[in-house]
Amino acid sequence: MRRALGIALAAVLSAGPAVAQPGYDLAVPQGAAISAERGSPATSMGFITGPWAQDAVPRKMLEGARTDTAWRLRANQATTLQLLVPLREQIVADGYAVLFECATDDCGGFDFRYAVDLLPEPEMHVDLGDFRYLAARRGDSYLGVMVSRSSESGFIHLTTMQAQEVALAQTSNDLLAAGGGGSALAPQSGTAVPPIGARPLSTQGLAGALEQFGAAPLDDLVFESGSATLGAGVFGSLASLADYLRANPQARVALVGHTDAEGSLSGNIALSKRRAEAVRARLLSDYDAPADQVTAEGAGWLAPRASNLTPEGREKNRRVEAVLTSTQR
Structure with a gap:
């Protein structure tokens, strides 16, 4: 036994x-x-x-x-x-x-x-x-x-x-x-x-997640409460994403912001897009990502990865994801 x-x-x-x-x-x-x-x-x-x-x-x-x-x-x-x-x-x-x-x-x-x-x-x-x-x-x-x-x-x-x-x-x-x-x-x-948003990334890191699942949540990003201001510091997810884009010049990625379900849809879509735009700006300025390979969009609360009925679920839903929109081999 x-x-x-x-x-x-x-x-x-x-x-x-x-x-x-x-x-x-x-x-x-x-x-x-x-x-x-x-x-x-x-x-x-x-x-x-x-x-x-x-x-x-x-x-x-x-x-x-x-x-x-x-x-x-x-x-x-x-x-x-x-x-x-x-x-x-x-x-x-x-x-x-x-x-x-x-x-x-x-x-x-x-x-x-x-x-x-x-x-x-x-x-x-x-x-x-x-x-x-x-x-x-x-x-x-x-x-x-x-x-x-x-x-x-x-x-x-x-x-x-x-x-x-x-x-x-x-x-x-x-x-x-x-x-x-x-x-x-x-x-x-x-x-x-x-x-996609509910499961861990694949065993091959961000590149594997993008190519296997089509998207990768950038869960280390930190925003000031209720704002689109991205916190200071080094973000490993952005460094890895920039490396991936430089190594794959034909790849195109959309940064998609997501919110919890508090507030109107139009207001949350606007906020989520501003957050995605802030991430794109940091990705270009601090990590030297190619500008023509990255766009920014906002989905508001239309694509939750957890229930909005609990604080933990709302926290999980507030995020920015990288979505692989096209690539050529």
């Missing part, structure tokens, strides 16, 4: 009572709450074991039972290193060998984050300028941990696989290495594919 995986998620806060989950037991920090979960008794996964380099990440291809859980630690001011260190200590104490560990730029930044198949925003928030990842193994048990934070909360994501490593056909390996189709967690036959 398999021994349950016991991971004490005791970050900087004292540990609370254990929370029983199928296949493993968790003791989470006091005040932390599970924000999302999913599981599958039999699936496949490309388990990441190294940093993003040459348009790909190294993976072990696994088949078996998988679980994903995300926690939010509200009003937690611990750094991502302070969050991760106790998790690493507990994982090692439980007999796991660390296969790979990295922080933000060492991981590969934006492209690495979107190569990792996580539960979606806002349940699992990843600051593209501040995250850490750890992969570990004990026998046929694998786990991956991602930690990040927002301005006022910490976030922890745990993926576990009770699995066997499998060898893929050469064509599949070539496809993954080249950044072609396929995802970290391939849909099972007969499974409905969720809307």
Whole structure:
């Protein structure tokens, strides 16, 4: 009988009572709450074991039972290193060998984050300028941990696989290495594919998302409340988008702004377009993107990716997406 995986998620806060989950037991920090979960008794996964380099990440291809859980630690001011260190200590104490560990730029930044198949925003928030990842193994048990934070909360994501490593056909390996189709967690036959804005990006980062799904949400962008003023700072999504456009001079992308459902449609379309125009201006001025390859449009609240009945859903709906409108090969 398999021994349950016991991971004490005791970050900087004292540990609370254990929370029983199928296949493993968790003791989470006091005040932390599970924000999302999913599981599958039999699936496949490309388990990441190294940093993003040459348009790909190294993976072990696994088949078996998988679980994903995300926690939010509200009003937690611990750094991502302070969050991760106790998790690493507990994982090692439980007999796991660390296969790979990295922080933000060492991981590969934006492209690495979107190569990792996580539960979606806002349940699992990843600051593209501040995250850490750890992969570990004990026998046929694998786990991956991602930690990040927002301005006022910490976030922890745990993926576990009770699995066997499998060898893929050469064509599949070539496809993954080249950044072609396929995802970290391939849909099972007969499974409905969720809307573009509701699913994580593909395993190949922004370029793969544009070419596989036709659109990529730029979730690291920050706007001042109720305005079209784009915040200061470096945005990894814009840097990656500019790189993609320069490498693909025939590609054309529309930046499409989206809002929540508060207010009139006409007012929200106008606001969403102004936000898209602000993103286009920053993309051209700070990231040297070709002007003739980028346009800006506004959709208002006509294309939600979550319910507008909750604050979390409205937050998820306020976004700018890059939509691939045409390209020639």
